[in-house]
Amino acid sequence: MKAVGVRNGKGDADALFIEEGVADPVPTGNRVLIRIKAFGLNRMDIMQREDRYPYPLLPESGNIMGVEFSGIVEEKGPECSDDFQVGDKVFGLAYGGAYAQKITASEKMIMHLPSNLSFEEAAGIPETSFTAIQAIHLVGNLQPGQSVLIHAGASGVGQSAIQIAKVGGASKIFTTAGSDEKCALCRSLGADFAVNYRSGEDFAEVVKRETNGRGVDLIIDLVGRDYFHQNMASAAMDSRMVLVAALSGSKVHDFDLRALLNKRIWLLATTLRTRSADYQGQLRDLFAEKILPHIKTGEVRTTVDKVYPWSQVTDAHKRLESNINAGKIICVVEETWVFRGFVKMNLYDFTVYFLVSMLEIREWKWATQVRESTYNHEYRCVTVNY
């Protein structure tokens, strides 16, 4: 198969290339083999690309980047249940290996693709949604009627966290983001107050004013160093702060522990990729119970920022590094289609198929839907390496 590799083992975005002749993964135990349609990009992919991933990678991670994907089940391992069948459309979370044409994943870590979602939309859901549900509920223990402050609200994790907090009954949702457009997006997702930190407005002052000086019950922090003192000022008595990332840096200067003692603040931190398969499976179940039904009704929106063909994975990484994205960046794994056997195709369908496959059409979402419908009409097409 083909997979995205990094020239010389590590480097910048320009070092990414599509490598041929990579060994196909084999589904053992309760793992299923999935032909990947789309994968989501995450910040950890950049660190892995640069060979500076901060945590020890589990053996299951392998060398190929990518922890979330959507695709079609091609084969089942010998210990799989009847939950998934060959041909099912699925999306899921993995420890690595999603920047490829094929992946194996535990059947505990995949879900059926809802009919209202495209492969591109679904591919960007697992990492951010599982992280957000973990931070808000499992670690943050948000209760209905409590208030929450979510930083980097327009990020993938932030957008999920805002919506999960809303569904979870948060009374007031505060958020921060780096532009007025991003703040407007956060409000459209359910935030009551969105502070553009580049405008000079102090989020701690907004929280103080809007909570009558009480502060918020829960802070979901992705920013770290630059916000730490203001976070302490924004926290209510007996509140929790869940550290998910430290985008601005991790060393806080001039920090007095008394700030925690004064308000009995629970300072917590969490990661997802380093968790056991059982723990991640529990998160999948929690997500399927609490959030997926709202995605199916459209109440919770997916957060696709931009879709690239995977041949442009370098551009996709550069966009992620630029911070201009508002939500998930997705790569579609392109396929070259050939016909075999008897093909029944009228001139119109063939013309559509030919245009989609042969011309450089940049509207990939539409292109994928046309390919999907072509496939669904039972034309005998197969994919080949090119």
Ligand SMILES: NC(=O)c1ccc[n+]([C@@H]2O[C@H](COP(=O)([O-])OP(=O)(O)OC[C@H]3O[C@@H](n4cnc5c(N)ncnc54)[C@H](OP(=O)(O)O)[C@@H]3O)[C@@H](O)[C@H]2O)c1
């Ligand atoms: N702990 C975990 O298990 C876990 C899981 C998933 C992700 N993460 C981490 O969570 C973070 C967000 O991930 P994501 O995929 O949601 O990211 P994302 O969609 O790429 O968005 C990141 C956003 O953060 C904001 N930002 C960046 N640097 C900032 C700074 N110095 N100060 C304030 N805001 C800053 C930028 O938006 P603005 O324009 O608004 O500044 C940027 O667009 C990453 O660091 C990621 O590694 C952790």
